[in-house]
Amino acid sequence: MRNLKASGNTAIQTSSATGVARKHESATKHVSGEAIYVDDMLEPRGTLFGAVGYSPIAKGRITSLDLSSVRQAEGVVDVLQLEDIPGHTDIGAVFGGDPILTSDEIKYQGQPIFAVVAQSELQARRAVKQAKIEFAEQTPTLDVVEALNTQQFVRPSHFMTHGDAKTALDNAPKRLKAEQHVGGQEHFYLEGQVALVVPAEDGGMLVYSSTQHPSEVQKLVAEVLDVSANRITVDMRRMGGGFGGKESQAAAWACMAAVLVSKTKRPVKLRLPRTDDMTMTGKRHPFYNTYDIGFDKDGLIQAADIMVAGNCGHSADLSDAIVDRAMFHADNAYYLANVSIAGHRCMTNTVSHTAFRGFGGPQGMMIIERAMDDIARAVGKDPLDVRKLNLYGGAGRDTTPYHQLVEHNVLNQLIEQLEHSSDYRARRSDINEWNKNSRILKRGLALTPVKFGISFTLQHLNQAGALIHIYTDGSIQVNHGGTEMGQGLHTKIIQIVAEALAIDANEIHITATRTDKVPNTSPTAASSGTDLNGQAAKNAALTLKHRMCECVAEHKQCDLDTVHFANGRVYWGDQSESMSFTDAALFAYENRVSLSATGYYKTPKIWYDRDNAKGRPFFYFANGAAVSEVIVDTLTGEYRVIGVDILHDVGRSLNPAVDLGQIEGGFIQGMGWLTTEELKWNHQGALISNGPATYKIPAISDTPERFNVALFERDNDEETVYHSKAVGEPPFMLAISVWSALRDAISSLSDYAISPPLDTPATPERMLNAIEATRQQAQEIKESAL
Incomplete structure (x- = not known):
């Protein structure tokens, strides 16, 4: 373990408290x-149990609502409808558009219509099935491209520019255009959404909620009940996972339970079953991205016109900031002298998508990483060399598209170190030789970097x-x-x-x-x-x-x-x-x-002028890089990740064991997002990947046998707590190297002349389609040359 004692002008008190591996306190x-999680707590005497009745359709109106059978069902104590709410009925986190219940318009499958409390959880769940609801169904908008073309947005679009992209594109020696669809992701936390609300004196309430944002739950419960915030106390000891899914979307269930407590004067617990949770709560935003990039014969980018369009679902939720962050990270680690970036917030009739580890950053990075691979194939170079050529550098190559200087840049040094420690060049040579002699199985290799901005982009949250x-x-x-x-x-x-x-x-x-x-x-x-x-x-x-x-x-x-x-x-x-x-x-x-x-x-130093798309939205950048190696069966599209080497920058590590665990876990979760985790809605807008049988998260068997993770040894130059760096989200994007390696393996079918199309998640079906498309294009090129 490296020496963590103070040196030079970094004056701290030396001890064994930080910088050492200490096991998680729980x-x-x-x-x-x-x-003890919320559902493990001993319920107070007289606790009632809730369940939610929601819409089975994605768009339309309620024409008839009969809850008489629900009220008469065994064990039912009370029913909650929209008209029963004494205060605010819209619980949108930042912007309006998220009614706690609806009595008329339906905007997505899973939209809550009513809630019920009964003597037991089973009775409550059975009771909601007794509702008689009729709808006037309408055709939902489910395609993000359709929403983009018809300008169905939940919030206005945003734009960033640096330099003169149009002129530089027109004058570029070489030019490429491409589009990509990046899939969403279910949070799939071990502990689902749950709240237990206990009545207190003077109209107050004690709320136990599995939430990442206790103060927001406090505020919204108070507003829904039409009481002051000082009457509401929110308690949260631990969550069984959150990943962003409990940042804004934990509040609804606490609010419903609180109103039911107000009605019944008894404690109420409301816990969503897994299928209901997946149906009613938001996911990582799927994105549709495009690029138009100009570059020279060496692969150095001259100009870029980039568009990122987030599928936000039916309401804004946190989408404005999420698409902003996708735009902030559309450059990833690369200097773009002349660039224009457009970000759109598209409305579709699905559940409102929400925060997820990386908060839009991963989706934004995907388009520039695709460009790096595509440029490399176009100029006949190793993609790593094109990446290194375009990295942020010194003066003159250190300004982002949003005009923040990239200070204390360690990426060049970090990548060189990983390239050496992972034996990248020798492995590349071995893989090229393997692919020449292996007709069916093809191997791929990729090294991709991460530059991730640390701070809330909404300044007051810092x-x-x-x-x-x-x-x-x-x-x-x-x-x-x-x-x-x-x-x-x-x-x-x-x-x-x-x-x-x-x-x-x-x-x-x-x-x-x-x-x-x-x-x-x-x-x-x-x-x-x-x-x-x-x-x-x-x-x-x-x-x-x-x-x-x-x-x-x-x-x-x-x-x-x-x-x-x-x-x-x-x-x-x-x-x-x-x-x-x-x-x-x-x-x-x-x-x-x-x-x-x-x-x-x-947090000091941060600011952002959104009207002019200029500022310093991030206090500092966390960096990392990963090398991934894969093997692909070109007859079936199946594949395995056989090796991963990671070097990640956490500044002066406060706890190397915790940091390494976060890096490993973030990488595997990111790998799942890009490979196996596929969200599927049918043509009527119903989520059909709504349980572990239809939605595949990575298993322990998906962990590569070779999985080397190391910490980059350098203190944070900014005055953070003991000069550490954030570690929660940045490692997630290291998994882009897996997707890039899969494309590399497929490209070998064309002797690396073609950069294959591969949307995510890269399921075997998509892999097989990309394999066939690459073979067909290679054959066409061969025939045209004869």
């Missing part, structure tokens, strides 16, 4: 089954708070605004506080995220959980440390700058005198020093 509870109590026995309780969904956020916060106070991390306990402890929190998203909440917790710890130092200095009659914390003790004077941290806590208390403090942090 790891033992996870594997033993002792971890803030966080924390609350720390030191008790007189020296133990510490920490609360912060981030949510734990298995990613190890709480573990890192424990290490950060332990580092700041120079104590054993085992003395620190983190409590459930609660809106009555740290208010007005941002969602745990945008890879910012540790950056924001970790820095806030550190600031709170340093406040307490300073108070204790002042107390010691005053009462021990020494200079303040001689008091310091190390190894669980507090030293002063000539350092010959000390006391344990526990004694110091009691000493401070006995001298009437407050041992409770809040901490706050807001």
